[in-house]
Amino acid sequence: MNTLTKYDILKLLEEIPDPELPIVSIVDLAMVRDIDVNDQSITVSITPTYSGCPATELIFQEVENVIRNAVGPEIKVTVNKVLFPPWTTRWLTASARTKLTTSGVAAPCDNKVETKIPISKRRTPHLNAVKCPRCETTNTTELSRFGTTSCKALYRCDNCLETFEYMKDL
Amino acid sequence: MTTITDTSKSSYLFSLTIRLADSALIASQRMSQWCGIAPTLEEDIALTNVALDLLGQARHLFSYAVDLDGCRKDEDQLAFLRDPHQYLNYTIAELPNGDFAQSCTKSFLFSTFSQCLWVSLLDGEDSTLRDIAAKSLKETDYHIEHFSRWFVRLGDGTDVSRQKILKSIDYLWPYTAEFFGNDRTLSNLEGLLHINTGKLQADWVNAIEDVFTEAGIDLPSDSDFMSTGKYGVHSEHLGHILAEMQYLQRSYPGGRW
Numbered sequence: 001m002n003t004l005t006k007y008d009i010l011k012l013l014e015e016i017p018d019p020e021l022p023i024v025s026i027v028d029l030a031m032v033r034d035i036d037v038n039d040q041s042i043t044v045s046i047t048p049t050y051s052g053c054p055a056t057e058l059i060f061q062e063v064e065n066v067i068r069n070a071v072g073p074e075i076k077v078t079v080n081k082v083l084f085p086p087w088t089t090r091w092l093t094a095s096a097r098t099k100l101t102t103s104g105v106a107a108p109c110d111n112k113v114e115t116k117i118p119i120s121k122r123r124t125p126h127l128n129a130v131k132c133p134r135c136e137t138t139n140t141t142e143l144s145r146f147g148t149t150s151c152k153a154l155y156r157c158d159n160c161l162e163t164f165e166y167m168k169d170l
Numbered sequence: 171m172t173t174i175t176d177t178s179k180s181s182y183l184f185s186l187t188i189r190l191a192d193s194a195l196i197a198s199q200r201m202s203q204w205c206g207i208a209p210t211l212e213e214d215i216a217l218t219n220v221a222l223d224l225l226g227q228a229r230h231l232f233s234y235a236v237d238l239d240g241c242r243k244d245e246d247q248l249a250f251l252r253d254p255h256q257y258l259n260y261t262i263a264e265l266p267n268g269d270f271a272q273s274c275t276k277s278f279l280f281s282t283f284s285q286c287l288w289v290s291l292l293d294g295e296d297s298t299l300r301d302i303a304a305k306s307l308k309e310t311d312y313h314i315e316h317f318s319r320w321f322v323r324l325g326d327g328t329d330v331s332r333q334k335i336l337k338s339i340d341y342l343w344p345y346t347a348e349f350f351g352n353d354r355t356l357s358n359l360e361g362l363l364h365i366n367t368g369k370l371q372a373d374w375v376n377a378i379e380d381v382f383t384e385a386g387i388d389l390p391s392d393s394d395f396m397s398t399g400k401y402g403v404h405s406e407h408l409g410h411i412l413a414e415m416q417y418l419q420r421s422y423p424g425g426r427w
Binding site (some may be wrong): 048050051052053054082083084085086087088143144145146147148150154168170 | 212215216219220221222223224225226227229230297300301302304305306307308309312315316
């Protein structure tokens with residue numbers, strides 16, 4: 001019989017890092033949307049960040065493994081993929097934001113992108129909003145909207161002249 | 171989930187899901203051909219990121235298609251073991267990349283259309299398609315922003331870049347008629363999804379009009395040509411894409427990573 005509570009499971013999941021951003025866990029990233037526990041089974045609902053993120057399958061496997069190791073072979077463990085409501089960077093916890101910044105990745109600023117401005121007049125969607133994780137100035141420029149992973153863009157700080165990654169709003 | 175009792179309705183829903191999945195998959199495969207040869211490193215990364223998003227969307231859709239089909243085939247079998255006439259993607263997705271301008275124009279036209287389609291699916295009564303649409307929409311917004319910027323920059327750029335964009339429009343525009351024309355799948359699903367192709371077309375024209383104006387390019391007039399990829403009748407290009415994409419599964423059936 002399963003003796004783990006919802007809270008126990010959440011604690012276990014907090015130990016699973018995002019494979020591409022190992023500084024934050026899947027709980028920090030708010031990918032864990034629901035945990036359903038009863039005597040015979042445990043069901044965890046996970047929402048992917050980006051549709052094509054190659055880390056998604058690994059995360060699903062990890063979630064299953066971690067719970068399986070804790071409960072033993074008799075309990076049914078299910079990991080569900082949920083798409084709705086779609087994942088958004090607005091769900092990131094405060095601790096996730098701090099961890100990201102400390103590791104040199106600027107946290108999303110969740111500004112509404114102004115789409116009414118003509119394309120040629122738009123500079124970056126977050127002009128004077130993305131903070132350099134090193135010197136904290138907002139004097140920064142977007143270099144490329146698409147970065148090394150689906151969730152990141154490439155920026156440059158115009159004060160300290162370092163480039164840094166920005167976890168872009170979704 | 172909406173229960174579908176009428177079998178013909180259910181087969182139309184399956185066709186539509188496969189059409190959307192195939193369009194995303196083939197567009198992704200085409201886009202990924204830029205990997206390693208895009209004009210700049212940043213662009214290389216951008217195009218492969220977009221290809222990855224499209225692949226992810228295709229997987230959501232294929233996985234729904236597997237359910238609709240009663241799990242007779244799995245995702246991989248659907249993607250890798252069908253023949254060209256069983257693919258239902260819009261023809262524009264399979265057209266060759268051409269030069270960078272042509273790829274940008276194609277992706278601009280296709281991603282703005284996808285956005286209109288996703289938005290209209292949000293109002294439908296099929297909850298799975300609605301969820302996939304809501305998820306894909308946010309990613310599609312990034313694609314549109316990227317390709318609209320290139321479309322304006324090249325269209326309103328040098329004489330050479332402008333000529334290249336104009337040439338790409340001449341080539342690609344006739345294939346956009348397929349987005350809206352003669353769609354018995356969508357009209358049979360009108361009760362479920364409430365998609366009116368006339369309105370869809372108006373929404374799309376509205377979405378691209380401003381970007382054309384900004385690029386200083388006139389919106390072309392309607393074309394009499396109508397491609398038929400969505401009914402499984404493709405251009406000669408699809409077979410070549412599939413030959414490359416399906417090679418591994420055809421040579422080593424059931425092979426897994």
